[in-house]
């Protein structure tokens with residue numbers, strides 16, 4: 055399939071790299087493709103701009119929508135690098151299957167993404183820590199109010215130059231262990247990057263923030279006993295030198311960063327376990343002085359150390375509220391590979 059191109063006639067002024075923030079600016083172009091009559095069709099790159107959709111459009115009512123989040127980095131030599139993009143494409147199709155959205159051709163979409171980035175290459179920032187955030191998403195655009203899988207869809211990719219997540223080096227955050235609300239349940243949509251999951255998490259996020267915490271630590275939906283994720287990140291705990299992350303079921307999002315962390319730890323001969331971890335076990339380990347570090351991991355922050363946990367009136371500080379040694383080592387390794395400063399020993403890098 056050929057990708058048609060309509061270039062903007064009104065390029066925007068680029069924002070100052072020091073004031074990018076996250077997800078606030080968008081590049082000059084976007085990629086679009088439609089699904090109808092059983093086929094993805096009409097792939098095109100067009101000027102970035104609003105969509106016109108009928109008020110009955112199904113995604114507004116029933117949230118048949120999935121998305122991805124990934125980044126492109128500017129290497130010191132000027133090349134533009136993607137980090138494990140084929141993983142995001144594969145996960146997009148996993149999410150599609152769960153939400154009854156027709157699958158996309160992963161290789162084709164990756165080529166389309168590269169073409170879009172090449173066109174807007176001047177928008178990839180170069181200051182340390184900055185990146186071009188990439189947001190592919192698919193929405194159901196049925197114009198009938200019945201609840202059913204839409205017969206028609208739109209797939210878009212938009213690009214957003216984003217600032218360094220950490221302005222002054224990585225620093226640990228305080229986390230509220232949510233005792234009541236849950237993010238996902240067994241048999242639900244938690245393992246898919248489905249838009250509706252995030253709306254459902256907002257109330258708990260707001261309550262945690264009102265209590266002075268940066269994020270929520272989610273417990274499982276059945277017993278509210280086992281740790282699952284932190285905010286929209288996967289989570290790891292260092293207990294006695296063993297790095298433990300919750301095993302993947304259908305209520306934990308399979309993060310690309312989580313998988314990269316596991317591979318790095320194993321390559322360093324640090325024990326890395328995927329298993330159920332009860333919140334009581336975590337607090338008991340802390341009481342015995344065995345909880346050495348904790349961190350969230352995801353594309354946005356890479357590694358986000360946890361300095362404090364609050365659960366049912368108990369507050370604990372982890373590693374004296376400082377960034378752990380392994381957390382820092384993982385952060386340096388992943389950001390080093392992403393930016394091309396360190397050798398790509400795992401074959402994780404794709405040049406645009």
Ligand SMILES: *Cc1c(COP(=O)(O)O)cnc(C)c1O
Nearest residue numbers: 286287288307309310311352353
């Ligand atoms: C996207 C996401 C993650 C992290 O996935 P990465 O591929 O590492 O960015 C973890 N949990 C949730 C709920 C997410 O949406």
